[in-house]
Amino acid sequence: MKKRIFALFLAALMILSLASCGKKEESEDIVLRMAWWGSQTRHDRTVQVIEMYEKEHPNVKIEYEFYSFDDYFTKLKTLVASDQVWDVFQLGGNFPEYMDKIYFLNEFIKSGVVDTKNISDAYLKITQDTDGNQIGLSNGLNTYGIAYDVDMFKAAGVPLPTDTWTWDDYADAARKIKAATGHFGSSGFTSSEFIAGCSTYIGQQGALGENGFFNLELTGMGFKDAQMLAPYIQMRADLIKEGASPDAGAEMEITNIENDFLVTGEAGMTWVAVNQFPTIYDICAKEGRTLALATLPRVSKDGNSGSVIQSSQMLCVSKDSEHKQAAAEFISWFQNSTECNDVLQGERGIPINDNVRKSLTANATPGQQVMYDYVSLVGTFKTPDKINVLSPSGQDQVVDLYRNYIQQVAKGEITAAEAADLTYKAAEAIFK
Amino acid sequence: MNKFKKFIYNDNTVGYVFALPFIFGFLCFSLVPMVTSLYYSFTDYSLGTKSASFVGLSNFARLFTDDIFIKSLGITLKYVLISVPLKLAFALFVAFLLTRKSKAVTLYRSLYYIPSLVGGSIAVALVWKQIFARKGLINSVLDGFGLSAINWFGDEKLALFPLILMSVWQFGSSMIIFAAGLKEIPTSYYEAAMIDGAGGWKKFLKITLPCLSPIILYNLIMQTISAFMAFTQAFVITQGGPNNGTMMYALYVYNQAFKYNNMGYACSMSWVMLVVMSIITLVIFKSSKFWVFSEADS
Numbered sequence: 113m114k115k116r117i118f119a120l121f122l123a124a125l126m127i128l129s130l131a132s133c134g135k136k137e138e139s140e141d142i143v144l145r146m147a148w149w150g151s152q153t154r155h156d157r158t159v160q161v162i163e164m165y166e167k168e169h170p171n172v173k174i175e176y177e178f179y180s181f182d183d184y185f186t187k188l189k190t191l192v193a194s195d196q197v198w199d200v201f202q203l204g205g206n207f208p209e210y211m212d213k214i215y216f217l218n219e220f221i222k223s224g225v226v227d228t229k230n231i232s233d234a235y236l237k238i239t240q241d242t243d244g245n246q247i248g249l250s251n252g253l254n255t256y257g258i259a260y261d262v263d264m265f266k267a268a269g270v271p272l273p274t275d276t277w278t279w280d281d282y283a284d285a286a287r288k289i290k291a292a293t294g295h296f297g298s299s300g301f302t303s304s305e306f307i308a309g310c311s312t313y314i315g316q317q318g319a320l321g322e323n324g325f326f327n328l329e330l331t332g333m334g335f336k337d338a339q340m341l342a343p344y345i346q347m348r349a350d351l352i353k354e355g356a357s358p359d360a361g362a363e364m365e366i367t368n369i370e371n372d373f374l375v376t377g378e379a380g381m382t383w384v385a386v387n388q389f390p391t392i393y394d395i396c397a398k399e400g401r402t403l404a405l406a407t408l409p410r411v412s413k414d415g416n417s418g419s420v421i422q423s424s425q426m427l428c429v430s431k432d433s434e435h436k437q438a439a440a441e442f443i444s445w446f447q448n449s450t451e452c453n454d455v456l457q458g459e460r461g462i463p464i465n466d467n468v469r470k471s472l473t474a475n476a477t478p479g480q481q482v483m484y485d486y487v488s489l490v491g492t493f494k495t496p497d498k499i500n501v502l503s504p505s506g507q508d509q510v511v512d513l514y515r516n517y518i519q520q521v522a523k524g525e526i527t528a529a530e531a532a533d534l535t536y537k538a539a540e541a542i543f544k
Numbered sequence: 545m546n547k548f549k550k551f552i553y554n555d556n557t558v559g560y561v562f563a564l565p566f567i568f569g570f571l572c573f574s575l576v577p578m579v580t581s582l583y584y585s586f587t588d589y590s591l592g593t594k595s596a597s598f599v600g601l602s603n604f605a606r607l608f609t610d611d612i613f614i615k616s617l618g619i620t621l622k623y624v625l626i627s628v629p630l631k632l633a634f635a636l637f638v639a640f641l642l643t644r645k646s647k648a649v650t651l652y653r654s655l656y657y658i659p660s661l662v663g664g665s666i667a668v669a670l671v672w673k674q675i676f677a678r679k680g681l682i683n684s685v686l687d688g689f690g691l692s693a694i695n696w697f698g699d700e701k702l703a704l705f706p707l708i709l710m711s712v713w714q715f716g717s718s719m720i721i722f723a724a725g726l727k728e729i730p731t732s733y734y735e736a737a738m739i740d741g742a743g744g745w746k747k748f749l750k751i752t753l754p755c756l757s758p759i760i761l762y763n764l765i766m767q768t769i770s771a772f773m774a775f776t777q778a779f780v781i782t783q784g785g786p787n788n789g790t791m792m793y794a795l796y797v798y799n800q801a802f803k804y805n806n807m808g809y810a811c812s813m814s815w816v817m818l819v820v821m822s823i824i825t826l827v828i829f830k831s832s833k834f835w836v837f838s839e840a841d842s
Contacts, residue, residue, distance in 0.1 A: 190802065192594065359698040360785040361698025
């Protein structure tokens, strides 16, 4: 009996020492955890560049995860709570909520770990906080627009959108497309709609920079009269009621931009963040359809555009990371390497590194060219000096409620005026 | 050494050792989270910011002013009231069909059990979403018969029914239990009834149902509890829409906890759910003495 116990003890000792051996090896190798959200195209390309990086840096292993937008943030919130945020993670305009977890890049830029030689100050600034801390490096410039099917417009006899078309023109086009083709006039890629539609609609009213959905400091509302929302809500509800825009059931069938109704040929228009445009352009081109980009419609022809060029998303280093420097090195490579960006193809937005941008624009595909032209066009629009493109914590709930109110207006349960009041109240409540 | 042996072979020790995995799991993964959630239900805890300050009963007070909460409670009750009886009836029916003496019975039982195995899975929910989509299987069939397509997930009044149907379709586990129960009923009862001239229907009502009633009670309680916790279907297929028409209780708890960053509020909702479920289970138990037949009594 005693012998057996001794043997067991020895075996246990051996296993323990083996395990510690394994650990030693790991500490020389660096394992970085990284995550992002996006479409299939982004997943494929990002995985490809991660493999490139691992080949160049044999001691670095990157464990990656990818999600759809909503699921990404659900996962991130649980990781925040357990202090296990990925070493390298992607954030958009909703970063203020995660400020506690972001490790600023300041020191890495100073020490040269993160190379910003070819990135102009203006582009660095778009991902700095008000104190000048570098929160992350922007993956690209971006703005919102409406992607449309040129042939469907022609089939319906609707004039193609101009740079100054209005929401009335938009609704009119949607109705005519529905009448002529039986398809939806405008699809509902809803992750973009709240910002591209509802929020922009507020910014378009009044003098330049007078109104915004939230105020510049993200401490309260940026407009006073809730009824400023009402016409827009009324229009959205009417289009849904008339079948010119998908109802809640149909909207559920859209899971990402690649199966939006515009892409499947069941709608004439949809909302896009323009970095998504080349992907869907290519898909449709394969089927012989041509997509184009229109500016966001305006409240009045000569009014504010409400559009603004912003950072699409950025890569950040997390405070939970044990390898912050290695994470920063990866981000630097991701932003600055032309080989890497030749694979990524600006799918996250127009790159901020001058060399990378030049190399990409020189070999632009037709879809990308449309995007580049569009972003330069929007760049010529007048924008206020200060503008808020960030989302406060709690916006998700407001957006869900807002969508629901639109459905209720479409069903005739409440009026658009009531929906506007309710939305305003819901948004106000997140600051209390 | 002898003492050790005595200890290790003691019946109580053996019992505890075998129960250890459960005890460990229960303590770590049920009891601790439950106590934590009870604490959080009195705070404004949120995952994103990690701050938790005591707010007393205000979370519970807020529940009664929350329209979506009240709506979700109603919808979940409706879901339970329709889906559980349907599922049990269907499971019993299939179990009854499968008690015949035939070699294929085992195969059929396994076949019907499979949907339960993959039960709450995402894959099945996705398939269901496709079947009831605007251009899905059901609407194609309707179209084939010259009927107009039904907008299942676009109509608040209809959207819950595909979800109910999906739960009914997952009748396998109840069916297996019913089948086992049916086998336990002595055939002599049926023979005696046949001699007395009872028909098939009468035999079912007077012999099968009473003899099976303890098992019906078990299934009823288990299925009621799991129906209250239904989440996957609503999360994957409808995300609670349209107009919160399929906002199941568990889904709303999830949304508040993880999407809207109101973990404290979500915890208080879970506790209300626990109370509601306990009351309903208790009512079922109390009512059982009127309809559950046990051989010891007779």
